Amino acid sequence: MPELPEVETIIRGIAPKLVGRRFTNPQLLHADVLRGVTPRRLLAALRRNRIARVFRRAKHAVIQLESGERMVIQPRMTGSLIVYDRRLKPDERRYAVLLAAIGEGRAFVYSDVRRLGTISLLDDAAWEAYTAAIGPEPLTDEFDTGSFSQRLLGTRQAIKKALMDQSRIAGIGNIYANEALFRARIDPSQRTDRLTPDDRRRLYRTVRHVLRQAVRAGGSTVRDYRDGTGRAGTYQRVLLVYGRGGLPCRRCRTRLSTTHAIDGRATTFCWRCQGSGS
């Protein structure tokens, strides 16, 4: 978290305000988030170049500079990336990690309460290596049932773990893995190599459906997530299982169960709707 829909929403909010512009007076307030780049090199690159492109890859925001260098921000648990159409208020600077002005009267801020997020600056070769290590984007047209099935091949891992494995498929984290598995009526602990072709087809459809709906709703706001303009998302209101352990299943009214046994994260499921072999 944030996952694909949240980062996509952030990007759609900030891209039009950044592309073609320049970071003026960038300031790095905490260097511990940097990976493989010094504060000096990062700030020099930001100062020197216009912003050529702003896009998402998996759960990361990518700000490509006209030099070709890409600043990759992984917001992880508590990071937020906002462009305000005004100057920052003092409380908005409180957890700021990277700050800059964007033209007249706009402010860019990457904030991170716990600073679990990271910032790196990749040249072409480093970018190629980075993106090659991540699986395909699940919402593209080329990503069909066949590609989905292929990405799940060769593992006995629980299907929930395989879905969240970024080297297999990009962008799915705990919220949307829970939701997609419930909608596909698949036990999250089911061994991936034991899914039937029909299971995989259903799961492919529910993964895409859930991600698309969540993008449309501006993402899910649980804890700190805000979109690129500072607003909360709304998909949390329609989540069927995530965060609903102990509450009645929206399909059959059975009490939903929560386990941490699959991957250490909270997995919430309905044993009746998602029981193995049901």
Ligand SMILES: [Zn+2]
């Ligand atoms: Zn149920």
